Amino acid sequence: MHHTSSPPRRPSVLHIFKIYYPDLFGGTLTVIRDICASLKDAFASSVLTCSRSADRREIIVNDVPVERVRSFGNVMSLPAAPAYPWRLWQKIAEHDLLALHAPFPLADLVFALGFGRNRPLVVHWHADIVTHAGLRWFIEPLMRRTLRRAKAIIVSDRVLVDETPLLREFEDKCHVVPFGIDTSVYDWPKIEPHHVNDRGRLVLACGRLVPYKGYDVLIRAAVNRKFEVWIIGEGAERPRLEQLISELGLGDRVRLLGSVNDCERIKLMCLADVFVMPSITNAETFGLSQLEAMAAGRPVVNTALDTAVPRVARHGMEAITVPPGDAEKLGEAIDALISDPERRRRMGLSARTRAVSRYSAIAFREGMESVYRAAITAPSNEAAPIAEAPRPTGWLDSLRIAAALAWSDMRHRYVRSLLGPFWMSLQMAIVVAVLGSVIGQMSNADMMSRLPMLALSMTAWTFLNSVVLDATTALQNSASLIRDRALPPVIFLLQCTFRQGLFALHNACVPLLLWLLLTPHDLSGALAALPGLSLFVICTFGLSLVLGALATRYRDLKPIIESTLMLAFLASPVIWSSDIINHRSTVMRLNPLTHLFAVWREPLVGGHVDAASIIYVLVALALLLCASVLTLVHLRKAAFWI
Amino acid sequence: MATISLRNVCLDYPLYGAYDFSLKRRLLGHLIREKGEMRIIRAVDNVTIEAEAGARIGLAGPNGSGKSTLLRLIAGVYPPSSGRVAISGNVVPLLGLNAGVNLDFIAEDNIALLLRISGRKPTRAVIDEIWAFTELEERMQRLPLRMFSSGMLMRVLFATATAFPADILLLDEWLSVVDEHFAEKAEQRLQNLVSQAAIVIIASHDQPLLRRTCTSIINLDHGRIASAVAVEPPSPLSFELREKRA
Known part of the structure; x- marks a missing residue:
C-alpha cells in the first residue's frame, strides 16, 4: 500500500494463457505479444503460463515478465499443470485487470469457483473447443460461468459471435476488435518476386504443424502440379507430414522449413507467389498469417470455414476460397493463380490495401485500450440481479440442489422427534455393544480397545450400504x-450420497465417544486417513451412480443388489478384522471392499497401507469412473x- | 435473447412393459435368440417450431396427442430421437404443479425447497410475499401440507411456481382445481408472467384461455402438427372491459 512513486502508475494486466514464448511460436501468441507491446505505455503487462521446461520459472520475454508454472506434459491439448490454478489465484490480487485468452479450461476452473471476483476480467475469445468436443459437457458450464463474470469479451470478427452458441448468450458483452499488424515492416519495394525466384511458382504456408492446419491437404494438393510448397512452422505433426511427402514422392517440391525468425519470415512472405491457409476446422478463427501475407501483398488461397478466415481475405477479391479438406479444389485454385500473373498482382494489391486500411496496428491498439480501460473503470459490483439468471443445468447448480434436498431430508428427521437422526445413532450404539460382546466371546483379544474401530467400520458400512440402497x-x-x-437425474443420486453423508456424521458420534472413553488419544493417524476416506466416499458415490441407474432401468436388479450387499458385509472385514481370523483368505483378498476399508483404517491405527491395496482401490476407482461416465x-x- | 428452434424433431417413446424392465429376461432372450422387439410409439412426429422472443404459443389437441411430451422435449427431459433442438434462454418448466412437494413437510419448508430447486434463494421476504398471494392464514405456514385441502395446496404451489419471471415459460394444464375467486386472480398473475416472459408455450384444453393468452395456436394430432393458426389480438373493447373488472 505504499505506492508513492511520482509518475502515475500504469494499471497492470495479467495475461492468462496455456503457453507462451519461447516454448512455441504461433498466431495466438503473436496476438498476446502484440497486445503487451502496443499497450506498454498505458498498461504494465505480465503473463502467467505453463511450461514443460524445468529451468527458470520467471523469465523476461520482450520486456514482459513471464511466470511459467511447471507442466508435466499435455493431456487432451491441455497442459497438465496442477499448480497453475493455485498460482493464478495468488496472482489475481496483484493485478488491476485479468485478460484470459480462451479456451483455457484450467483457468476457467479458478473463475468458475468464484475466485478473483473483485478483479475485472476480459476474455479474449480466440477459438471454440473443436478438437476434443467430447469434453464439452464438462467444460462448457465452466466457460459459461467465466463469460458470465467477464466485463467484456473480445473477438476478432463478428462472425464468431454469430456462429458460437455460447457467445450468442453474452452478445451484449462482445466487442469486435480485428487483429492488426504493423504493415510497415513488409515494405520491401526492392524485392520483387522475380528478382529472387523467377520460376514464379513458390507457394508459402505458415503455422504450427498441428492437425487442424490441414497441411496434409496442401501436400496432397501438390501432387501432379508444378508449383513448389514451402511450409514454415514446427509441431508434433512433422514426422507424419514428412512421411506423407516421401510417400507421394514430393521431396523435391515440398519443403518443411521448420521455425523461422521474424525477419526471415517476412522476407519469405514477400518472396512467395501465393500464400495458402489450408486449415480444416473452426479452430482456425482468424488466420493471422494470412493477414501477414496480405500485408506483404500476396494473393491468398484459404478455406470456407465458419470463422473469420474467409472474411479477412475475401473470395474473388483478396483470395480464392475453397472447401476445407478438398485437395483437388485447393490445387486447382493455386494453379489458377500461378498461371495468371496479372490476377496475382491485382489480388496482391487489394490484399495490401485491405491489410493497411482495415487491419492496422493502430486501430487494434486503440480498440484494445478502450476495452481494457472500460473494464477497469466499470463499477465492480457483482450483484447484478438480472445477470444471475438461474440455470439448473450446470453441474455446480446440480450439486447445490442436491445439497439443498439432502439438507431438507435431514431436517425433516428432526421435525417430529427431538433426537432426529440420533435415533439411528442409538441403534448403532446398541448394535456395536452386542456385536462387541459376541466377538469378545469368540476371540480372546482385548475387545475394549477394538470397540471404537468396530463402531467406525459399522458407520462406514452403513453409509455405503444405505447410499447404494437409496440410489436404487x-x-x-x-x-x-x-x-x-426437468431436473437432471444425477441430482437425485447425488442427494443419496449427501443425505447419507449427513446421517453418517450423526452416527460418527458413537465411535467418537468410544474413542474418547476407551483409548489413548492419538490424533496423528486421523490426518493420514483423510485421503483414504475421501477415496472411500468417491467410490461409494460412483457405485451408487452406476447401480442406481442400472436398477432403475432393470427393476429386477434391486433384490440382487440387496442380497449382494448382505453377502459383501459378511465377506468384508467390517465386524471382524483380518487378524481375528489368523490367515488371509482368498475371498477376502479379492474382495475390493477389504481394500477400500484398508486404505483409511490402516493409517488410522497407525499402520501402513499395503501398496497392493492402494493399487487395487485406484484400479477400482478408474473402472468406476469409466462406468460413471457411461x-x-x-x-x-x-x-x-x- | 431467448429463442426456441425445433427442426423436424421426432421422439420415439419406448413403451417398457413388465418384461422390458427385467435384466434376467433380457439376458435370457439373448441366449435363446428371442426377438427382443421394443414397442415404440412416435410421440412427436416431425415437428418444426421456430419461436423468437415475444411468441406466445398455445398447444391444443385431444388427450395423448403429444402436448406434454413436446413440452418435456423442449424442457430437455427427453432427448429427441432425430432432428435438431436449439434453445437459448432460461427455461422454466411448470408442467406438473405437484412436482417436488413433500406432504410431510410444513408449507414454509416446501416453499423454500421449491425455490431452491429453481435456483432462487428463499428469503423471509420472498416467502412472505408468496404467502400473501395465497390469501391463506398466516399460521397455516407452519402446518404440514398433508393437512391442506387440494385447492389450498394448489394455491400454495401456484403462488410459489409463479413467483419469479422466466425467459421461456412452459405451462401444462393449469388452473383446474382452485375456486373461482382464486382462478381469476391466478389468471391475472399468469397473464402478468406471460407478459414478462420472452417465450411462452401453454398446453391446454381450454380454448378461450389459449385465445386470450396466445398469439398462435398449434393443434396437435398423434404427435404431428395438424394445423397452426394465428390468433388476432383481442379487440380493444373487450380489453377495456377486462381492465375495469380488474
Whole structure:
C-alpha cells in the first residue's frame, strides 16, 4: 500500500494463457505479444503460463515478465499443470485487470469457483473447443460461468459471435476488435518476386504443424502440379507430414522449413507467389498469417470455414476460397493463380490495401485500450440481479440442489422427534455393544480397545450400504421432479450420497465417544486417513451412480443388489478384522471392499497401507469412473424409465 | 435473447412393459435368440417450431396427442430421437404443479425447497410475499401440507411456481382445481408472467384461455402438427372491459 512513486502508475494486466514464448511460436501468441507491446505505455503487462521446461520459472520475454508454472506434459491439448490454478489465484490480487485468452479450461476452473471476483476480467475469445468436443459437457458450464463474470469479451470478427452458441448468450458483452499488424515492416519495394525466384511458382504456408492446419491437404494438393510448397512452422505433426511427402514422392517440391525468425519470415512472405491457409476446422478463427501475407501483398488461397478466415481475405477479391479438406479444389485454385500473373498482382494489391486500411496496428491498439480501460473503470459490483439468471443445468447448480434436498431430508428427521437422526445413532450404539460382546466371546483379544474401530467400520458400512440402497429407488421416487421440472437425474443420486453423508456424521458420534472413553488419544493417524476416506466416499458415490441407474432401468436388479450387499458385509472385514481370523483368505483378498476399508483404517491405527491395496482401490476407482461416465451419458434417457 | 428452434424433431417413446424392465429376461432372450422387439410409439412426429422472443404459443389437441411430451422435449427431459433442438434462454418448466412437494413437510419448508430447486434463494421476504398471494392464514405456514385441502395446496404451489419471471415459460394444464375467486386472480398473475416472459408455450384444453393468452395456436394430432393458426389480438373493447373488472 505504499505506492508513492511520482509518475502515475500504469494499471497492470495479467495475461492468462496455456503457453507462451519461447516454448512455441504461433498466431495466438503473436496476438498476446502484440497486445503487451502496443499497450506498454498505458498498461504494465505480465503473463502467467505453463511450461514443460524445468529451468527458470520467471523469465523476461520482450520486456514482459513471464511466470511459467511447471507442466508435466499435455493431456487432451491441455497442459497438465496442477499448480497453475493455485498460482493464478495468488496472482489475481496483484493485478488491476485479468485478460484470459480462451479456451483455457484450467483457468476457467479458478473463475468458475468464484475466485478473483473483485478483479475485472476480459476474455479474449480466440477459438471454440473443436478438437476434443467430447469434453464439452464438462467444460462448457465452466466457460459459461467465466463469460458470465467477464466485463467484456473480445473477438476478432463478428462472425464468431454469430456462429458460437455460447457467445450468442453474452452478445451484449462482445466487442469486435480485428487483429492488426504493423504493415510497415513488409515494405520491401526492392524485392520483387522475380528478382529472387523467377520460376514464379513458390507457394508459402505458415503455422504450427498441428492437425487442424490441414497441411496434409496442401501436400496432397501438390501432387501432379508444378508449383513448389514451402511450409514454415514446427509441431508434433512433422514426422507424419514428412512421411506423407516421401510417400507421394514430393521431396523435391515440398519443403518443411521448420521455425523461422521474424525477419526471415517476412522476407519469405514477400518472396512467395501465393500464400495458402489450408486449415480444416473452426479452430482456425482468424488466420493471422494470412493477414501477414496480405500485408506483404500476396494473393491468398484459404478455406470456407465458419470463422473469420474467409472474411479477412475475401473470395474473388483478396483470395480464392475453397472447401476445407478438398485437395483437388485447393490445387486447382493455386494453379489458377500461378498461371495468371496479372490476377496475382491485382489480388496482391487489394490484399495490401485491405491489410493497411482495415487491419492496422493502430486501430487494434486503440480498440484494445478502450476495452481494457472500460473494464477497469466499470463499477465492480457483482450483484447484478438480472445477470444471475438461474440455470439448473450446470453441474455446480446440480450439486447445490442436491445439497439443498439432502439438507431438507435431514431436517425433516428432526421435525417430529427431538433426537432426529440420533435415533439411528442409538441403534448403532446398541448394535456395536452386542456385536462387541459376541466377538469378545469368540476371540480372546482385548475387545475394549477394538470397540471404537468396530463402531467406525459399522458407520462406514452403513453409509455405503444405505447410499447404494437409496440410489436404487431414488430416481423413481423423484419421478415428478425429473419429468415436470426437468431436473437432471444425477441430482437425485447425488442427494443419496449427501443425505447419507449427513446421517453418517450423526452416527460418527458413537465411535467418537468410544474413542474418547476407551483409548489413548492419538490424533496423528486421523490426518493420514483423510485421503483414504475421501477415496472411500468417491467410490461409494460412483457405485451408487452406476447401480442406481442400472436398477432403475432393470427393476429386477434391486433384490440382487440387496442380497449382494448382505453377502459383501459378511465377506468384508467390517465386524471382524483380518487378524481375528489368523490367515488371509482368498475371498477376502479379492474382495475390493477389504481394500477400500484398508486404505483409511490402516493409517488410522497407525499402520501402513499395503501398496497392493492402494493399487487395487485406484484400479477400482478408474473402472468406476469409466462406468460413471457411461452412466451419465445414458442417464439422459432416464426420464423414459421412471 | 431467448429463442426456441425445433427442426423436424421426432421422439420415439419406448413403451417398457413388465418384461422390458427385467435384466434376467433380457439376458435370457439373448441366449435363446428371442426377438427382443421394443414397442415404440412416435410421440412427436416431425415437428418444426421456430419461436423468437415475444411468441406466445398455445398447444391444443385431444388427450395423448403429444402436448406434454413436446413440452418435456423442449424442457430437455427427453432427448429427441432425430432432428435438431436449439434453445437459448432460461427455461422454466411448470408442467406438473405437484412436482417436488413433500406432504410431510410444513408449507414454509416446501416453499423454500421449491425455490431452491429453481435456483432462487428463499428469503423471509420472498416467502412472505408468496404467502400473501395465497390469501391463506398466516399460521397455516407452519402446518404440514398433508393437512391442506387440494385447492389450498394448489394455491400454495401456484403462488410459489409463479413467483419469479422466466425467459421461456412452459405451462401444462393449469388452473383446474382452485375456486373461482382464486382462478381469476391466478389468471391475472399468469397473464402478468406471460407478459414478462420472452417465450411462452401453454398446453391446454381450454380454448378461450389459449385465445386470450396466445398469439398462435398449434393443434396437435398423434404427435404431428395438424394445423397452426394465428390468433388476432383481442379487440380493444373487450380489453377495456377486462381492465375495469380488474
